[in-house]
Amino acid sequence: MDTHTDLVPDSERRGLIGALPARLRPFASLMRLDRPIGTWLLFWPCAWSMALAGVSGRWSLLAWFLLGAFAMRSAGCVYNDIVDRDLDAQVERTRLRPLASGRVSGRAAWVLTLVLCALGLVVLLQLEPTAQWVALGSLALVVAYPFMKRITWWPQAWLGLVFSWGALVGWPAVTGEIGVPALWLYAGSVAWVIGYDTLYAIQDKEDDALVGVRSSARRLGSAAPLGISLFYALALLLWGAALWSVRPEWLALVALVPAAVHLLSQALRADPNDGELALRLFRSNRATGLLVFLAMLVVGLSAAE
Numbered sequence: 001m002d003t004h005t006d007l008v009p010d011s012e013r014r015g016l017i018g019a020l021p022a023r024l025r026p027f028a029s030l031m032r033l034d035r036p037i038g039t040w041l042l043f044w045p046c047a048w049s050m051a052l053a054g055v056s057g058r059w060s061l062l063a064w065f066l067l068g069a070f071a072m073r074s075a076g077c078v079y080n081d082i083v084d085r086d087l088d089a090q091v092e093r094t095r096l097r098p099l100a101s102g103r104v105s106g107r108a109a110w111v112l113t114l115v116l117c118a119l120g121l122v123v124l125l126q127l128e129p130t131a132q133w134v135a136l137g138s139l140a141l142v143v144a145y146p147f148m149k150r151i152t153w154w155p156q157a158w159l160g161l162v163f164s165w166g167a168l169v170g171w172p173a174v175t176g177e178i179g180v181p182a183l184w185l186y187a188g189s190v191a192w193v194i195g196y197d198t199l200y201a202i203q204d205k206e207d208d209a210l211v212g213v214r215s216s217a218r219r220l221g222s223a224a225p226l227g228i229s230l231f232y233a234l235a236l237l238l239w240g241a242a243l244w245s246v247r248p249e250w251l252a253l254v255a256l257v258p259a260a261v262h263l264l265s266q267a268l269r270a271d272p273n274d275g276e277l278a279l280r281l282f283r284s285n286r287a288t289g290l291l292v293f294l295a296m297l298v299v300g301l302s303a304a305e
Helices: 025-030 037-052 060-088 106-124 129-136 139-151 155-163 166-175 180-202 205-211 216-246 250-269 275-283 285-304
Strands: none
Touching: 025 060, 025 106, 037 060, 037 155, 037 166, 037 180, 037 216, 037 285, 060 106, 060 139, 060 166, 106 129, 129 166, 139 155, 155 180, 155 216, 166 180, 180 205, 180 216, 180 250, 180 275, 180 285, 205 216, 216 250, 216 285, 250 275, 250 285, 275 285
């Protein structure tokens, strides 16, 4: 008999994780296999950068980047849970996570992390040497991230530095060198991440206050919708600069209009006291990523002609 039956969350009883053998379900939960949104949010900056660079016939790299985003996001989730297991046990939303509830040992979690990193290494080896070195540069940021919410009110900014790193990798993966447009993309993505992760943090404000965890949502309080709006506006401005640096024509900026409308809709609907709505708006950023990708692709391919 499973002595932890009462600690198994509903997410492991249904859907993709529920279809797995019982012994694998806690590990799938550690990887957030039922929540692919994180993989998409990590993937999109890579795809934007490749698209704006013109892709140059290297379409297969998009598939490799998606696999890499899955592997490294999953590894990051496991590592984050290793670091946060004591805090997670005190928060209602996270107390049933496999490590916090004792259903997975720390040693097993570390082994899973190494396996996922090995998969990420396979992806890394598919890239140009410059892109490989740039990608490796993110490791220090990744290792430090789980500790940021203990020392700063803006861990979302640090997450932005981590989750946007792909924008710096995609360009050299296509061109073999680092380009100014990639720097603009990276800066814009950081602002975008701060905005959407502030939305995500709204749902945890009360629990975070109880355990002493800091976040931009707590810092901004009732002004969170305004803060999210400003960060989204900054993201659009910086993405516009990236487009302009590749094709300095006002018409190129029109490609960002669909993404701008989508982000404006999020900002207008955001409510600092409605966690469920905030989570839905956060998840809608998968569509934001697609809209920005299409903008970068149109301009990147037209500039390459």
